[in-house]
Amino acid sequence: MNDALLLCFSSGIDQTPAHYFESLRVIAALTGARILLFMPKSKSEFQTSGLSGVKVEGLDGFYSAALDDFAREPQRLAYVIAAEMSVLGPVRAILAPHTAYWLRLLSFLSSAFDLPFYSNLIGSELPQFARRICAGKYLELRRPPNGVFCATIDASAVNTQVASVLWQGKASVLSLPADAELPIFAKLLDFMSNASSGPQLSTAELIFAGGRGLASRQNFEKLKQCAEKYGAGLAGTRHAVDLGWCPAEAQVGQTGQSVAPKRYVAFGISGAIQHWAGIVNAQEIFAINTDPAAPIFRRAQVGHIGDALAIIDRLLEAKG
Amino acid sequence: MRAIVFISAVQNPEEHLSLNACAQAFANDAALGIANDFDLIALEAAVQLKEAGAIDEIISFSLSDDRRIVQKALAIGADRAILIDVANSDIEAHDVVAACLLAFPDPSDCLFMLGKLGVNYESHLVGQALAKAYACPCLCSVTKIERADAFWRFECEEEGGKTVFEATLPLVMTNELRLAELRHTSLPMLLKAKRKTIENFDFVPSDKSQSLDDVAHLALIQSTDSPCLYLDAPSFVAHMLDKQR
Numbered sequence: 001m002n003d004a005l006l007l008c009f010s011s012g013i014d015q016t017p018a019h020y021f022e023s024l025r026v027i028a029a030l031t032g033a034r035i036l037l038f039m040p041k042s043k044s045e046f047q048t049s050g051l052s053g054v055k056v057e058g059l060d061g062f063y064s065a066a067l068d069d070f071a072r073e074p075q076r077l078a079y080v081i082a083a084e085m086s087v088l089g090p091v092r093a094i095l096a097p098h099t100a101y102w103l104r105l106l107s108f109l110s111s112a113f114d115l116p117f118y119s120n121l122i123g124s125e126l127p128q129f130a131r132r133i134c135a136g137k138y139l140e141l142r143r144p145p146n147g148v149f150c151a152t153i154d155a156s157a158v159n160t161q162v163a164s165v166l167w168q169g170k171a172s173v174l175s176l177p178a179d180a181e182l183p184i185f186a187k188l189l190d191f192m193s194n195a196s197s198g199p200q201l202s203t204a205e206l207i208f209a210g211g212r213g214l215a216s217r218q219n220f221e222k223l224k225q226c227a228e229k230y231g232a233g234l235a236g237t238r239h240a241v242d243l244g245w246c247p248a249e250a251q252v253g254q255t256g257q258s259v260a261p262k263r264y265v266a267f268g269i270s271g272a273i274q275h276w277a278g279i280v281n282a283q284e285i286f287a288i289n290t291d292p293a294a295p296i297f298r299r300a301q302v303g304h305i306g307d308a309l310a311i312i313d314r315l316l317e318a319k320g
Numbered sequence: 321m322r323a324i325v326f327i328s329a330v331q332n333p334e335e336h337l338s339l340n341a342c343a344q345a346f347a348n349d350a351a352l353g354i355a356n357d358f359d360l361i362a363l364e365a366a367v368q369l370k371e372a373g374a375i376d377e378i379i380s381f382s383l384s385d386d387r388r389i390v391q392k393a394l395a396i397g398a399d400r401a402i403l404i405d406v407a408n409s410d411i412e413a414h415d416v417v418a419a420c421l422l423a424f425p426d427p428s429d430c431l432f433m434l435g436k437l438g439v440n441y442e443s444h445l446v447g448q449a450l451a452k453a454y455a456c457p458c459l460c461s462v463t464k465i466e467r468a469d470a471f472w473r474f475e476c477e478e479e480g481g482k483t484v485f486e487a488t489l490p491l492v493m494t495n496e497l498r499l500a501e502l503r504h505t506s507l508p509m510l511l512k513a514k515r516k517t518i519e520n521f522d523f524v525p526s527d528k529s530q531s532l533d534d535v536a537h538l539a540l541i542q543s544t545d546s547p548c549l550y551l552d553a554p555s556f557v558a559h560m561l562d563k564q565r
Contacts, residue, residue: 072483075451075458101479104460111448114414134331186457186474186487193481206564230564242498248461248477255358255436255497263563286560287548303548304556314557 004033004092020097023123023153030127033092076185078108098152110150118151136277194247204233207261211237213268220245226312229319253278267308271296321375323366326434327382327393330356355389358435365500367397374467383411394513395505401518413445415525417453427454427490434494451492458492463499
């Protein structure tokens with residue numbers, strides 16, 4: 001162990017797969033650095049719940065950030081964290097789960113400190129620095145870096161169980177130094193929420209996903225009802241997102257997010273390579289498509305050649 | 321007002337790729353064979369802004385040894401192009417930033433537009449590094465742009481919703497696919513593109529302080545087709561419900 005820190009981010013214990021924390025432990029062992037976990041919480045959340053009952057094995061410190069003012073402004077948030085880092089001590093690496101939010105923040109931090117950035121490392125391949133490229137067809141392997149680095153870790157790999165984390169230490173609160181000189185940022189005018197009530201795709205064990213074959217927004221809404229009844233996460237292909245059937249953060253695939261549920265049920269999805277890149281870690285795939293030659297059937301364990309809507313109706317009927 | 325649109329080359333997922341002898345890079349031309357879709361959509365948005373009178377000039381900016389991607393940008397609607405002839409494999413985010421500073425020393429009237437998956441290993445670094453270099457705002461995952469006099473308004477996709485920002489130029493933005501719908505290039509557009517200017521700059525990539533300088537090894541992931549159990553609708557649903565229990 002040395003004095004260096006792994007500056008690690010997480011959206012919340014209940015939203016982060018245990019695999020991510022396991023990856024942090026591997027990198028801590030590899031670098032000999034101590035883990036310092038940053039978990040942004042809102043001011044009110046921080047004041048009411050505090051941080052009792054939160055612990056990560058091998059965790060050396062815990063930071064909570066009262067980030068109401070910055071959470072939606074990654075450029076400003078990165079500036080605040082960068083300003084605070086000077087008082088934390090030497091940082092060996094900056095790590096976060098590979099989600100759109102953290103990817104954005106870490107790319108700002110990487111730029112701020114001129115650090116190399118390893119995106120989407122496969123946690124299960126650590127200590128090798130590996131990631132999938134070319135829509136998941138190739139694995140790129142690199143030697144772990146000697147210097148300071150930033151990395152996002154594919155939190156979907158292998159294990160989707162929610163972390164069981166306990167911590168009894170005291171948390172610190174991050175705040176912008178009073179004398180900080182702020183660069184020019186864009187002015188935040190509004191935030192329009194479209195958050196869904198279903199489980200997070202990154203930790204969901206069952207995911208219902210819809211694609212072009214569902215044919216209409218109404219049919220996609222039906223799939224949403226079905227997902228709610230079965231407690232499944234709701235996902236869509238790029239086509240479904242582009243047509244406004246589902247929100248952008250529900251997009252799974254090369255340009256969306258990667259998922260690793262126990263069961264992935266693809267309704268009217270052809271299984272193009274770009275979509276496959278996002279579901280490569282699913283343990284079992286059920287597929288429904290009218291086209292018997294759809295590529296999804298080459299990777300699915302269970303298939304039905306027919307109308308996806310008929311299956312949705314049957315599933316809804318089964319739940320009454 | 322100028323829109324500077326970064327056009328980068330990316331791997332064509334439809335092409336068969338092969339590795340070189342030491343398995344550290346792709347061997348064939350298809351490895352970086354097409355213009356990044358996200359970049360082309362940024363260009364389409366810039367064309368729409370120009371048609372609406374919001375900007376005066378669109379400049380396509382590329383670091384690549386592939387002229388085809390620049391010609392495509394000119395055909396879609398860029399007024400002129402700047403092409404810095406560098407092998408695709410040599411490009412890092414800081415190179416793009418250094419080249420951009422050379423080409424655009426005064427950014428005061430510039431809207432820098434980059435596709436979400438720009439160069440540098442899809443790490444989203446170029447936009448952020450560029451904003452740092454020009455000390456200007458950077459907005460990510462933009463899906464809508466409007467101009468009202470000196471102010472610009474941007475809608476950005478966020479986890480859980482959309483944010484709306486207001487800013488003045490210079491500004492760097494990266495976009496989502498939903499920013500615009502790419503129009504097809506017609507024969508007249510292609511012919512017109514041939515008469516447009518492509519400027520070349522001498523540029524030498526700098527030291528690699530920010531690069532991933534560790535030796536990369538590439539390996540094909542062997543994926544075998546799994547035998548699929550085909551079931552009729554009632555059996556399929558019964559099987560699913562059974563698995564749920």
